[in-house]
Amino acid sequence: EVLAESRVSANGAVGPLAAKAELADDAFAQGKGDFAPANVRSDFRDTILWLPTQETNDEGIADVVVTFPDNLTEWRLTARAITLDDKVGQDSYSVKTSLPVIARLAAPRFFVRGDESSLRVIGQNNLDMDLIARIKLEAKGLIIQDPLQSAAIISAKNRATADFRIKADETGTALITATVLTDQASDAMQLPIPVLPHGIKDNIAWASSNSDSWNFSIPLSADPNTVNGKLFISPSLAAAVSPALSYLAGYPYGCTEQTMSRFYPSVLASQAGDLAMLPDEILDNLDDMVAKGLKRIYNFQHDDGGWGYWKHDDSSLFITSYVINGLLDAAKAGYRTQDYSLNWAIEYLERALENPVSTDNYYRVVDADSRAYAYYALARAERNIDGLGKYVGTKDMSSYGLSLSVLAFAEAGRTVEANLYLDELLSRVSEFDTVAFWKSEVPRYYWNDDQVEATAYGLNAIAKLRPNDPIVAKIVNWLLLERKGDRWYSTKDTAAIVKAALDLAKATNEEAKDLLVTASLNGQEIYSSRLTGQSAEGIEVDLPNLDLNKNKLVVNVEGQGTIYSSANIEYFAEQDSYQATTDGLKIKRTFERLEPVYDKKNQNYIYKRKPLNDAVEVGDYVLVSVEIDPDDQYRYAIINEPLPAGFRVVENDQVFKIN
Template identity: 30%
Template sequence: GSSNIELRTNFKDTADWVPSVWTGANGEASVTVPLPDNLTEWRVTAIGLSDNSQAGMATHSFRAKKDLMVRLGLPQFLVDGDRQRLTATVANDTGKDQDVTVELSATGLTLEGDGKRTLRVPAGEPQVVEINAVAGDPGTASLTATVAIAGGLNDGVKQSFPILAHGRPVLETKAGEGSATAEFPVGKSLDPKVGSLKVTLSPTLAGDLVKALDGLIDFPYGCTEQTMSRFMPSILVAGTVRDLGLPKPKNLEKLPKIVQDSLTRLSRMQHGDGGWGWWEYDESEPFMTALVLDGLDRARAQGYDVSMARPENALNWGVAFLKDKTKKADIRDRLYLIYALLRWGKGEAAQYLNAIDLKDRMEPLYEGSDEKVQRPSSADLATAALAYRQAGKDAAPLLDRLLKKAQVGEEIVTWAPEDGAWGSEPSALALTAFEAIRPNDPLLPKIVQGLMRERQGNGWSSTRDTAYSIVGITSYLNRTKELAGSSTATVIVNGQERGTITLDPSVLDDPNRTIEIPRTELGDGPVSVEIRKTGEGRCYYTFALSGLEVADPLAATATDKGLDIVRKVYKMEAQRLENGEMKLLPSKQPITEFQNGDLVRVELTINSDVPREFVMVEEPTPSSCRVNERTEIDPYEEKAWWWSRTVVRDDRLAFFARNLPKGESKITYNMRAEQAGLASALPGRVENMYDPGRWASSAETKVEVEK
């Protein structure tokens, strides 16, 4: 029966990569490669180099096959509720026609119709078996296909793919230190089966910083800032852990690879003029160049060789930028560049501090705006204080002015988010400045406590303010060596005790310090959480309640009423122009029904009431279509798009724009309809990457493809 058929489950595009092979004296070498389960033609490529610099390359192909084979045609993903036609192709290479029994079974999917059938498969003429499937709950789905000839040959294959949730993810967080109580309201629109409450505890700041690295290391995109926000905090936390004499946590075992990958990426993203922008194809700018130089210098201080990133080219760019009086930059960006150059010993940069106006004044929020903001901002003053200190100038008056902008409480000191310094960035910069200039200030512990209470989950609101927070807190930890005694904490959820956790500061990444409770066990009403701490040690906590807002269909919504995004879908059709020429153009009206093979044009229209920076548009795609767009562009093509970068994933595209102008902006991309069925393109979303609490979302789009 089919249960006795061995299933092929290990599929890879590259069977093996052997970067270094030494031949014997006869010039020959042998390499053993275990093949994955793909039945396909494989190509072996060998590149050789001799001691006297002679080079050569050779290729050889061979085929892995069986006389009876089955191959699945599956989507990259499905959305909960999608209905799609799946295929199994049966190939008969026995040399004669055969009656083949085909069995299909699935988990996470509902198959429509009988999954078992017998069909006649002529020799050398593959036959296709089709079956409709409906995606079940979010998670992982798998389809298993077996084929057999009575009393003879057989084959089997099992492949998996993700099922995405049909809804908008929702996350509510709270953080703090010590015994605490909190309550989370639960909206009626949340799916009662999806999500969880996660309670994470730590006895030391170092433990929280280690947890914060997870989100930075695993962040799915890689602009200049995100590369630095992965690289710089990782090396700083590793140095702090080492200096505190603590064991290396598991996520820092990746550190050598993080360092190598980051330096390689920075080298590739560096512009020809020596500076860096947000992405490869935009203009070099002082903030991003300063951020890289700042991080490279901190890495250099930890003993890393950063020459691969060519910092000398960036230093030359920075000095030239400051010398050029026609170059415009925000106060903070110019100050940050001066600070970074001074860290690298470019003393001539100090002279440009005198030209920066740090007098209090009101300025338009942006050019032409009636709204006024106070300058210099908290971030301006913190950066100025660091630059003044680096230049050997008196920074104390700047710290005094910075403190006047603070929100001072009995237990915490914080600074409010600002335009250009979002989330916890002002508080993080203030901590770094106070730690560098007034390390004995009695307010420092309160600044740290304030920053820790602003956490959202294991990190802060974005990669950028998380990275700056880690910079400030590692500096504080390196000086104070904060390792308090042990304690215990009891976690109570909805009145029920869920566990008592021992908090030992000598252990950084104890998995038992996290308690996760599925949404199905939390009931329908509000969720209450209580921490009862005993002992002299500290207890830093984060509560994160995740859920899924559901509706069918999902309508457009926004947290920022001055921002919206609309998606329209068109079919590309051959249309005759007035001059008689035929051209492929979008249909006159939006449509959502297509034939297999149709070319689809998607148009995103974004409206903004103000100019915005660092904008990301995440655009989910329907499982039935495949995107026909490149992520890399040819030289000089960057002028064809107003956005900076396009990233294509299996289930979505992401567009990144360094600047989004006021008014209407449009993005278009192309897909091809491939899989028959009805699929959901989940809502698109536009936001400032560093101020993710303000966003707008389009409605979902149902796309139907017919065979």
């Protein structure tokens, strides 16, 4: 209604709405059947064409056929060229696309179900003559509450408008067509506009392994149009080993950790038989890769027997323990290692463990975890680990160190203690419907500040003692979801996951797959396929025709191997009013109207904040304040603060001086 009070005339001045003149019935009927046909424009793009490798002919000319989309606007064409002898140049050209008569639509970018709004159809006459026009609106997915068409006279080089009241009654995507018909030329444009649910997004989820079933219910308050379900069928974690090995092997030599991570996991995989397939480029060059890696590792060893990140920095319990583990496994795989170098490193660990415990509250957890790693390396080297009992299970040790302590006790044959601390480790896990993982509980940027690696070591500990624990499926699912293509976040955590995957595969007797996997939903088969070999790719299956209320999903696996399944159902549950809830964060949102007051002294406007207790109108500015009150420490929080329909964010809000 506010927009309808003014219009922009052909010369850009704002004036009263006069272009939309009422027509007598006989005048409108006179031209009723003589309208020109309208082509519906629906292809609206910002970029028409991108040709990065266009070549010219011998005369330096290249012809390109360009089909313009339906946007009526000014386009900029830019060409950049380079010759074989490295001469460069560029040029640009502008061209406008237009029509004699144009239909435009003024509408919000989205609606919320239940919204009532006014849509405006604008008819623009670019001809030098007045036109009798019919202005129409069609809307699939919306209820139009006014007559579907309006008559108008559009003067030459001017425009006319018609407003149509609508109601968004169903969620989904509304398809809106605005049409302007005249006897000289006509036009129509079509836009899809989302209709969002008036509700809160929620979900239910499930995870399991091999054959299993899931009975679940979707609340009756859920909007059926918003229910969306997916089933994810993932290969075993070992299936991700092959592409990860290619990433690690291709990583350039760098620090001690990166050098070790480059060949160590491939050595493990080479001893795993059918559990992992070594890529051909690694298989053909593994011996040379190990020899070069060991040479560099020995060259980086410090005078005290330990290793740091580099050749001339301080030795580190973490890095020395990691190298010792790698040397032990390389020797086990048959590679020639230097015994004196290994013994020298072990002696460094034993001396370093005699140093006093850190009294720095900030660093204590780093110190405790590094000692756990050292005792794990000593246990694998068949040395005494009695000193571990002073640190394990204390508040100073994070889940990272606790996992390594469990592994150390298990390696030493002390299964009672290993199982005792595994129970404690499991009590710390963050477990949800489909995933489980261990959080980083250490200061930022230290070696052990890595929840992916901490979770890999936790999985290692479970695989050692309880490989069939139901939580394994959730841990594997989380690790697979954290994967970034063929790797995880770093060489360090990728190498840790490769080791965990191979240890789990050995513990559960996994072999190369030859599986028939079928899935059914409410008695109807939705997926069936045979999986062979160690595929690295997961499978995503839609869950169609979900019922509000009771559903049953069944996954059946036949054959040799392991499959991990998870399912997620998302929906919006609608209700008339909502109460504030909290789940770790309390969030308060406040709307205030900004009222401009002119400051004569400084010759600018200052905006006063006023409570927003009534309707807003076109042109009003609204200030949104969001307050966050966490009940715990978080490294970051992502807040989604939805816009009300019809609003836009003011991009450059620094010009606002707010009192």
